[in-house]
Amino acid sequence: PKSAGLFASARSLGMGGGGPLADEAQSPPEPVVEPSDAWLDYDGLTMGAPDGTRRGRLGRDGGDAWKAQRDAAVRALETPPAGVHDPMVSRGMFDYRYRAEGLVEVPSDGLTHRVPLGAGDTTPTVRWRVIACESADVFREVELRNPFDAPLLAGPVDVYVDGSLLVVASIQHIDRGGTLRVGMGVDERLRAARNVRAKEDTAGLLGGDTVIDHTVSIELSSALGSPALVELIDRLPVTDEKHVEVTPKGARPEPERFTQAERGAAVRGGLRWEVIVPAGGRSAVEFSYRLTIPSKNEIVGGNRRG
Numbered sequence: 538p539k540s541a542g543l544f545a546s547a548r549s550l551g552m553g554g555g556g557p558l559a560d561e562a563q564s565p566p567e568p569v570v571e572p573s574d575a576w577l578d579y580d581g582l583t584m585g586a587p588d589g590t591r592r593g594r595l596g597r598d599g600g601d602a603w604k605a606q607r608d609a610a611v612r613a614l615e616t617p618p619a620g621v622h623d624p625m626v627s628r629g630m631f632d633y634r635y636r637a638e639g640l641v642e643v644p645s646d647g648l649t650h651r652v653p654l655g656a657g658d659t660t661p662t663v664r665w666r667v668i669a670c671e672s673a674d675v676f677r678e679v680e681l682r683n684p685f686d687a688p689l690l691a692g693p694v695d696v697y698v699d700g701s702l703l704v705v706a707s708i709q710h711i712d713r714g715g716t717l718r719v720g721m722g723v724d725e726r727l728r729a730a731r732n733v734r735a736k737e738d739t740a741g742l743l744g745g746d747t748v749i750d751h752t753v754s755i756e757l758s759s760a761l762g763s764p765a766l767v768e769l770i771d772r773l774p775v776t777d778e779k780h781v782e783v784t785p786k787g788a789r790p791e792p793e794r795f796t797q798a799e800r801g802a803a804v805r806g807g808l809r810w811e812v813i814v815p816a817g818g819r820s821a822v823e824f825s826y827r828l829t830i831p832s833k834n835e836i837v838g839g840n841r842r843g
Contacts, residue, residue, distance in 0.1 A: 620693035620707040621649070627691035627710050635687060657684030665767040667729045669755045675727035675767065679719045683711050694719055726760040727767065727814065739832060747832045750786070752825040759814040767814055770795055773806035773826055781830050788824035 576582070585591025641652045661681040667674065679696070683689055689711040696703045696719055706719045734752045759765055772795075774783050788808070795807030814820045 620705075622691040624690050633687055655685065659684040665724060665727055665765055666770070667727075667757070667767060668770045669729050669731045670771045673729045673731065674723045675729055675757075677721045677724040679721060681717050681719075683713060683715050683717055686713060688712050688715075689717065696721060727765060728758050729769075730756045730758070731771075732756075740829070745832055747830050749828045749830075750825065751828065752823065754821060754823045756819055756821045757812060757814045758819045759817060761814075761816055763816050765814045765816075767812045767820075769810040769812050769822055771808050771822075771824070772804065773808065773824075774828070775806040781828070784827045784829065786825040786827055788822070790822065792822075792824065 582595055585594045585596060635654050637652065637654045638656075643650055643652060659681045661679045664678050664680055665675050666678055667676065689708070691708060691710045694706045694708050696706060704719075704721050706721070708717060708719065711717050732754050734754075736750045738748050738750070740746045740748045753771065755769060755771065757767055757769070771792075773785060776783060783806075790810065792808040792810050795804070795809035797804045797807060808824065810822050812820045812822060
């Protein structure tokens with residue numbers, strides 16, 4: 538009886554075959570995790586596969602092969618919609634964390650998804666813009682102030698009026714407190730007519746120079762039922778030739794210089810007016826300049842420049 542009792546006690550403590558201690562002795566030892574900066578490389582950490590020995594364990598999967606495979610998978614993703622920009626390129630000089638006003642779910646399908654982050658109210662101002670030296674079309678724009686305490690990233694913008702989609706536009710990044718302009722296409726109710734008059738003469742000692750006086754007149758006509766604020770843009774000709782001279786001679790009303798620097802594409806000789814066109818009426822702008830060249834020379838395409 539004593540032998541049987543000792544034998545039973547030994548089995549219950551795992552000293553015999555098949556007990557708990559015997560099973561633990563056969564299992565591999567737990568890996569020792571030591572502090573290392575490599576564990577801070579989160580892109581290099583992977584979770585073990587469900588059917589492998591590392592199931593549920595976080596480990597380092599080093600090597601350039603895995604990174605190359607990851608980069609190839611990213612490049613193989615579906616091309617984003619037109620107008621979408623990489624925030625790393627278009628964000629400007631700021632970093633910001635956007636908080637969603639609620640829970641959102643993004644499917645892991647490699648496709649582009651639109652996620653709502655928040656809503657804000659602002660009062661838009663409708664204005665019009667025309668570049669008279671390029672086209673007689675007058676474009677309508679909506680100008681509004683960024684209503685968020687956060688910057689707006691570059692990308693496509695859907696404009697709805699009374700619940701109906703009016704236009705899909707694109708914007709550049711707008712800083713906090715900045716002004717946003719959204720183009721809404723050509724407004725056929727406003728038109729611009731640009732006319733140039735030129736008068737050629739000689740000047741200088743023994744008529745050694747040719748002078749061509751240009752007068753540019755621009756007329757804006759409106760079929761709107763209310764006054765319209767139109768931003769009118771034109772330009773003086775510019776030259777880097779030392780024998781050619783362009784001299785402004787005045788304007789009515791007086792314009793301001795326009796460089797277009799805020800759009801990242803600077804221009805030279807730009808002029809800008811803000812003209813109020815009355816409802817169903819007309820408004821006009823006029824400016825003039827003198828072009829002086831040596832009489833023996835002629836500008837390619839003709840001396841008249843309008």
